[in-house]
Amino acid sequence: MHVPVAIIGCGPSGLLLSHLLHVQGIDSVILERKDRAYVEGRIRAGVLEMGTVGLMERVGVDARMKREGIIHGGIYISVNGKRQHVNIEELTGGATVMIYGQTEVTKDLIQARLDHGGEIVFEAEDVSLHDIETAKPRVRYVKDGNPVELTCDYIAACDGFHGVGRQTMPSSKLKTYEKVYPFGWLGVLAKAKPVADELIYASHDRGFALCSMRSESVVRHYVQVPSSEKIEDWSDDRFWNELRLRLGEADAELVNEGEVFEKSIAPLRSFVAEPLSHGRLFLAGDAGHIVPPTGAKGLNLAASDVHYLSEALIGKFKQNRDDLLETYSDTALARVWKAERFSWWMTSMLHTFDDHHDFDGRIRKAELEYILSSKAGLTTLAENYVGLPY
Ligand code: FAD
């Protein structure tokens, strides 16, 4: 079987790319290692930039998001219990973000893909990529015990950080940049009312905390924990107590406890692979780069990558243009690096490091104080938070 574009991975980047191509009449097949329930149940990000919302609109998968998503025009930043509002909408001249879980984005995109006759092969095992430097790349996989081979014109590796796409690129052609942080985020999902009307990013001497939400009755909260921490050591009570301590006395009163139905620890990492393409293989989303979650850029970068990649593929299939494919990596990376900078900056300003009492720690404290007291500083934060233009 031949398909114009083989897409590896059924996360937000693979799904959105498949839709963006479909609305231009370009066929693709998505190969996904896991089953549908697993993919739809994976709890991750929750803040969509307007650019991401715009892409969902463009592919016509925006009805439920518009109904159930919550628009936020600001965030709160709390420092050792003192909370300040950052009016992002005002600082950016009208930009906002949308609170809508990645789980819901994925569910909506999968359903729409299937409704439009799109092909998603779940539980595709042992996916391997071949002849990527030729005009006829091939993808092999195993489905229900049977080997299958696809030929295609292009392969989009949207298969996340541990996927096969980046691993297939010759290591001599790939340069990677990485920073691993000495802490992770312990996150819980709970049936409770949000702490405030908007998200609270809390910097505290005990460590960072974030109060987010998925709806008016479901919250998503995080606390910074050392990388060595074990989830078994965090009872629900310990979590709620720690969250309250990091919010300070006044906001602690506003924390509504509720049934915790998901709890996990995610490591924090900054990572970029360059370039994002080799021959006819293109990397998009987490396959090519990772950001620490502070500032909610991971999912949104996946969306901007596939925006650029879809334009490049559409240019090729519709107008036989090669230039956008040739510049895809540079174009996408220019935006990726700015989001890497922002996520690193937010992470370093808001988290507690071991050098808390050293020079570097004091500089970070001064930087946060400066940013929060300066219109220019807050504007920088706001325009990055809502997402830089594509
Ligand atoms: P993914 O969502 O990872 O999708 C890749 C898909 O490829 C997966 O379905 C995977 O099963 C599949 N796959 C992998 N290997 C293969 C293979 N060999 N063959 C076939 N299929 C394969 N971002 C935020 O902004 N805020 C957050 O709070 C946040 N929390 C996160 C928590 C965790 C635990 C993780 C891992 C990420 C989090 N992120 C967060 C980041 C955000 O979720 C990602 O940036 C986003 O999912 C990237 O989308 P993607 O489609 O590129 O990759």
Ligand code: DHB
């Ligand atoms: C969420 C995650 C983030 O990384 C962030 O900055 C804001 C919100 C969330 O999961 O809701």
